[in-house]
Amino acid sequence: MSKGGGNSHQRKVHRTAEGKSATPRTEVARPQMPDVAPAALEERNIQQRLLDFIEQPLFILAAGVVLGLVALTVYRPVLVVCGVLLILAFYRAKVVDGRSVWVQMAVYLLVVGVAACGLVLVNETSHKAQDKTAEGVPEGVDFTKRPYFVGQAGGGYFLKPSLQAPTTDVFLMVGLTNRGVPSALGGWRLHCKSPTLDQDFGYIEIPETFVATARNPKGLLSTLTFRKADSLYEKTLEPVSTGKLVRGWTRFRLPGGLYPELGTQNMVLTVSFFDAFQNRYTIPYISADNPNSKPKYYPGIEGPIQKD
Numbered sequence: 001m002s003k004g005g006g007n008s009h010q011r012k013v014h015r016t017a018e019g020k021s022a023t024p025r026t027e028v029a030r031p032q033m034p035d036v037a038p039a040a041l042e043e044r045n046i047q048q049r050l051l052d053f054i055e056q057p058l059f060i061l062a063a064g065v066v067l068g069l070v071a072l073t074v075y076r077p078v079l080v081v082c083g084v085l086l087i088l089a090f091y092r093a094k095v096v097d098g099r100s101v102w103v104q105m106a107v108y109l110l111v112v113g114v115a116a117c118g119l120v121l122v123n124e125t126s127h128k129a130q131d132k133t134a135e136g137v138p139e140g141v142d143f144t145k146r147p148y149f150v151g152q153a154g155g156g157y158f159l160k161p162s163l164q165a166p167t168t169d170v171f172l173m174v175g176l177t178n179r180g181v182p183s184a185l186g187g188w189r190l191h192c193k194s195p196t197l198d199q200d201f202g203y204i205e206i207p208e209t210f211v212a213t214a215r216n217p218k219g220l221l222s223t224l225t226f227r228k229a230d231s232l233y234e235k236t237l238e239p240v241s242t243g244k245l246v247r248g249w250t251r252f253r254l255p256g257g258l259y260p261e262l263g264t265q266n267m268v269l270t271v272s273f274f275d276a277f278q279n280r281y282t283i284p285y286i287s288a289d290n291p292n293s294k295p296k297y298y299p300g301i302e303g304p305i306q307k308d
Helices: 008-022 038-054 057-071 076-092 101-134 256-261
Strands: 149-159 167-178 185-194 197-202 209-215 221-227 245-255 268-275 280-284 305-307
Touching (some): 076 101, 149 280, 167 185, 167 256, 167 268, 185 245, 197 245, 245 256
Antiparallel strands (some): 167 245, 185 197, 185 268, 221 305
């Protein structure tokens, strides 16, 4: 038996094992972590956690509620905050990360421009809506398609012939301005509301000349003369043109028992009427004691001719 021993298959396996054992191993180098100071690493972790906290949905919901409440009174600072948040959101999304500096600058300028234009548009829209609300104009009113009357009632006279009289006549000076298309007016009513009353009363025609007596603030009797030509009913039978101011007397008849409450804070008076398009309007009565009331002199009105 030869020294080599074994069959050919065994020798082949032996040579293969020797060849594998002779193959050098390749070591894979592990990536080295950059040398970062512990303090800097901790600061970066705090910043990242703070950003994660700000981006939490619950935080965003709470901030949105607060900003919404602030926007009810002062909305411009809220718009500025929204613009800053939009730009930060674009930055955090890394939309142009890895692009050249010029590309990033161009894109960020575009984002800032779009955000600024959008916020300016929102600001203008909100400003116009606030102006309309302050003027009592409902949103969506198109003055080119319908009438729109604004005004107030003042200069009230409450006339009761005697303490036992069953009725009280109420004369109110009403001034109106039409901001919409021309229209006539009608359907005049006076709404009286107090702790014990909530009722509408119809208007009473003013005759050619109506003479009545009333007590002035000094308690002295005065004679008042009202004329049909100064009646607001007569002046609004024809369409009131756009931009025209019309004023005149309205007359209503109430139960005599309401006389003590008229002109006091216990009784709230509101004049209502309709235009030709069946739009209803309400005009509050402002008493002479109110600093917002109109003066006693009304241009174009002859009455009441008062004699003490």
